[in-house]
Amino acid sequence: MDGERGTLREVTLEDIRPIGIGAGILGTGGGGNPYLGGLHLASVIREKGPQAIIDPFDLADEALCCVIGSIGAPTVSIEKLPEGTEMMRAIRLLEAHIGRRFDAIAIAEIGGANSMQPLIGGLQAGIPTVDSDSMGRAFPEIQMSSFLFDTSATAAPLAMVDAADNAAVVPAAVSDVWAEKIARNIAVSMGARAGLAGTIMTGAQVKSAGVHYTLSLARGLGARVIEAQAQKSDVPPVVAAALDGQVIFRGKIADVERRTTKGFARGGIRLDSFNNCDRLEIEFQNEFLIGRLNGETVATTPDLICIVTEEEGEPVTTEALRYGTRVAVVTAPAPPQLKSEAALQVVGPVAFGYNAPFRPLPGGVIGLRPVLG
Amino acid sequence: MDGERGTLREVTLEDIRPIGIGAGILGTGGGGNPYLGGLHLASVIREKGPQAIIDPFDLADEALCCVIGSIGAPTVSIEKLPEGTEMMRAIRLLEAHIGRRFDAIAIAEIGGANSMQPLIGGLQAGIPTVDSDSMGRAFPEIQMSSFLFDTSATAAPLAMVDAADNAAVVPAAVSDVWAEKIARNIAVSMGARAGLAGTIMTGAQVKSAGVHYTLSLARGLGARVIEAQAQKSDVPPVVAAALDGQVIFRGKIADVERRTTKGFARGGIRLDSFNNCDRLEIEFQNEFLIGRLNGETVATTPDLICIVTEEEGEPVTTEALRYGTRVAVVTAPAPPQLKSEAALQVVGPVAFGYNAPFRPLPGGVIGLRPVLG
Numbered sequence: 002m003d004g005e006r007g008t009l010r011e012v013t014l015e016d017i018r019p020i021g022i023g024a025g026i027l028g029t030g031g032g033g034n035p036y037l038g039g040l041h042l043a044s045v046i047r048e049k050g051p052q053a054i055i056d057p058f059d060l061a062d063e064a065l066c067c068v069i070g071s072i073g074a075p076t077v078s079i080e081k082l083p084e085g086t087e088m089m090r091a092i093r094l095l096e097a098h099i100g101r102r103f104d105a106i107a108i109a110e111i112g113g114a115n116s117m118q119p120l121i122g123g124l125q126a127g128i129p130t131v132d133s134d135s136m137g138r139a140f141p142e143i144q145m146s147s148f149l150f151d152t153s154a155t156a157a158p159l160a161m162v163d164a165a166d167n168a169a170v171v172p173a174a175v176s177d178v179w180a181e182k183i184a185r186n187i188a189v190s191m192g193a194r195a196g197l198a199g200t201i202m203t204g205a206q207v208k209s210a211g212v213h214y215t216l217s218l219a220r221g222l223g224a225r226v227i228e229a230q231a232q233k234s235d236v237p238p239v240v241a242a243a244l245d246g247q248v249i250f251r252g253k254i255a256d257v258e259r260r261t262t263k264g265f266a267r268g269g270i271r272l273d274s275f276n277n278c279d280r281l282e283i284e285f286q287n288e289f290l291i292g293r294l295n296g297e298t299v300a301t302t303p304d305l306i307c308i309v310t311e312e313e314g315e316p317v318t319t320e321a322l323r324y325g326t327r328v329a330v331v332t333a334p335a336p337p338q339l340k341s342e343a344a345l346q347v348v349g350p351v352a353f354g355y356n357a358p359f360r361p362l363p364g365g366v367i368g369l370r371p372v373l374g
Numbered sequence: 375m376d377g378e379r380g381t382l383r384e385v386t387l388e389d390i391r392p393i394g395i396g397a398g399i400l401g402t403g404g405g406g407n408p409y410l411g412g413l414h415l416a417s418v419i420r421e422k423g424p425q426a427i428i429d430p431f432d433l434a435d436e437a438l439c440c441v442i443g444s445i446g447a448p449t450v451s452i453e454k455l456p457e458g459t460e461m462m463r464a465i466r467l468l469e470a471h472i473g474r475r476f477d478a479i480a481i482a483e484i485g486g487a488n489s490m491q492p493l494i495g496g497l498q499a500g501i502p503t504v505d506s507d508s509m510g511r512a513f514p515e516i517q518m519s520s521f522l523f524d525t526s527a528t529a530a531p532l533a534m535v536d537a538a539d540n541a542a543v544v545p546a547a548v549s550d551v552w553a554e555k556i557a558r559n560i561a562v563s564m565g566a567r568a569g570l571a572g573t574i575m576t577g578a579q580v581k582s583a584g585v586h587y588t589l590s591l592a593r594g595l596g597a598r599v600i601e602a603q604a605q606k607s608d609v610p611p612v613v614a615a616a617l618d619g620q621v622i623f624r625g626k627i628a629d630v631e632r633r634t635t636k637g638f639a640r641g642g643i644r645l646d647s648f649n650n651c652d653r654l655e656i657e658f659q660n661e662f663l664i665g666r667l668n669g670e671t672v673a674t675t676p677d678l679i680c681i682v683t684e685e686e687g688e689p690v691t692t693e694a695l696r697y698g699t700r701v702a703v704v705t706a707p708a709p710p711q712l713k714s715e716a717a718l719q720v721v722g723p724v725a726f727g728y729n730a731p732f733r734p735l736p737g738g739v740i741g742l743r744p745v746l747g
Binding site for chain 2: 094098165166167168169170171172173174175179182183185186187189190191
């Protein structure tokens with residue numbers, strides 16, 4: 002990070018809109034609806050005040066941390082609204098299970114509403130949120146976490162609650178993939194939407210394995226978008242520049258194929274360029290995972306495929322894909338933590354069943370410098 | 375019970391075969407394969423000696439009890455063998471969750487291998503087994519338990535483990551039906567076979583709500599079958615007499631339609647009489663639930679529909695249904711605990727989606743007198 006640090010010391014009402022935009026873009030389609038997440042966060046901040054943000058490198062090595070977030074299908078999150086205290090209840094349930102209190106909440110994924118759940122839950126539980134996540138984007142499955150790639154941390158024990166009084170704890174699992182399988186089926190029985198706390202770590206593990214300052218990144222990215230909107234600039238190139246990426250396509254959503262199945266939103270979309278000469282196809286499982294331009298693969302997970310509205314540069318998430326929407330597609334290199342050999346086995350194209358190698362986009366430090374600078 | 379008590383004080387190697395036959399019949403097709411359960415129980419008794427059986431009325435009112443059993447699809451239980459300590463691990467996990475030790479293990483369902491799991495788990499955990507279950511038969515879902523109909527007991531908290539190191543706890547659920555939904559999906563992720571401990575009760579609740587002496591009943595029924603086999607008697611009428619029921623059909627299995635889906639073995643069978651004049655159709659969800667003779671409904675859940683081999687009177691469970699097998703079908707009245715208005719809403723035909731009223735068979739005390747006398 003070249004000594005750069007995050008810009009956030011707390012999250013106030015004013016930060017919600019830029020974080021929502023930035024995390025909506027970083028979420029590559031997933032993480033849940035950032036607008037709804039923002040409304041929820043605003044109501045909690047109005048009641049309790051700003052949420053404290055900890056710089057990961059200010060964590061004590063022995064601090065006890067976990068991640069929290071929503072698990073389920075983003076398509077469900079706009080229909081089945083939360084009760085509101087899911088995140089705090091998941092934290093408390095996990096604390097009760099292990100018999101210890103958490104010192105800080107790390108962010109599971111910076112994408113969409115899941116950038117805000119650790120703020121909401123932390124604020125409700127009286128625990129600060131770390132300015133680090135485990136993806137620098139969003140991914141659909143629990144094991145797809147840099148906190149799990151090279152550390153001794155495990156996804157289980159984990160705790161889950163729903164909008165009613167249903168709860169579940171997974172005290173142990175054979176592997177993180179098994180923890181995901183069990184948690185996913187629990188989420189399905191909870192209506193494909195549940196609050197989850199898990200991946201218990203020390204502060205030292207957060208420091209060594211996290212993708213740092215991504216909450217600051219989200220806010221900075223969102224602020225640039227808002228600024229460009231105010232200046233009537235062409236926004237998508239601003240998004241691309243902030244992420245060390247590029248605008249690879251502009252056009253209209255011509256087809257959306259979507260199915261909410263097995264606790265995920267799966268499907269694909271087809272985009273036609275405005276002159277109808279080019280076609281971009283994107284497949285998703287909660288998140289956009291692979292892009293093919295006129296049949297040729299041009300972007301592969303874990304690199305970021307972000308869809309924004311063509312004029313405003315606002316994020317278009319999985320559940321908001323609509324026929325006819327005018328969009329721009331930005332691709333950007335994933336953070337280096339996701340591109341090690343071990344990481345690619347978990348988050349590369351093959352892990353999602355695509356018979357394609359990972360073709361890294363140029364670059365790799367997730368645009369921190371331009372956004373934070 | 376007219377002062378009658380169970381006959382079992384302990385379960386030894388010699389009891390396994392009669393219990394397996396009796397529980398296989400009482401299981402109305404479900405509860406898991408009694409032969410495989412018997413092999414498992416025998417290996418544990420050889421190592422640890424007989425398992426102690428408690429008369430329910432010898433339980434202290436404040437004794438802490440739970441039920442244990444396998445959850446999943448019987449069709450899976452003959453392919454995916456257990457690791458062997460699932461029941462004990464489920465007990466220990468639930469004990470760890472609540473921070474207390476159990477004084478006795480009640481039987482969730484007397485059917486099939488699930489008659490033996492509380493003996494296996496109790497023996498391994500050093501806890502006696504109560505001579506009471508909650509069904510007097512087997513049922514596919516957790517909420518279908520007399521321990522839950524009219525008491526303050528709830529299915530959750532419950533604990534589940536699989537043959538590997540996966541585990542899950544459901545600390546709370548909105549209702550027993552929700553506990554079932556969540557536990558079922560966990561069972562699916564555990565390969566449609568898991569060990570479960572739950573339905574925490576006091577001794578007073580076991581006494582007031584249990585279907586008592588059904589382990590003794592299973593052994594007595596099995597002993598009668600073995601005796602009749604030795605005497606070359608016609609066995610199916612002996613089974614019927616022991617259960618206050620009747621033989622309603624003899625014939626061959628002409629068709630089996632079976633699908634293992636959503637954690638259950640579902641399907642239906644068609645039986646043709648030996649003279650091909652009559653046809654009996656039976657539908658099942660783990661257990662045989664409804665029988666139609668030449669199109670007319672003749673037996674409905676919760677009454678017992680038991681299939682035994684035509685010559686030996688041995689139980690034919692869901693997973694053992696085979697084209698061409700010569701069988702007799704015995705129906706018998708369910709115990710009164712299953713026939714209250716509240717109970718029928720949970721275990722009657724409508725609860726399983728059949729558009730049919732419950733038509734009770736005559737009788738009602740589940741044949742205890744002839745078997746125990």
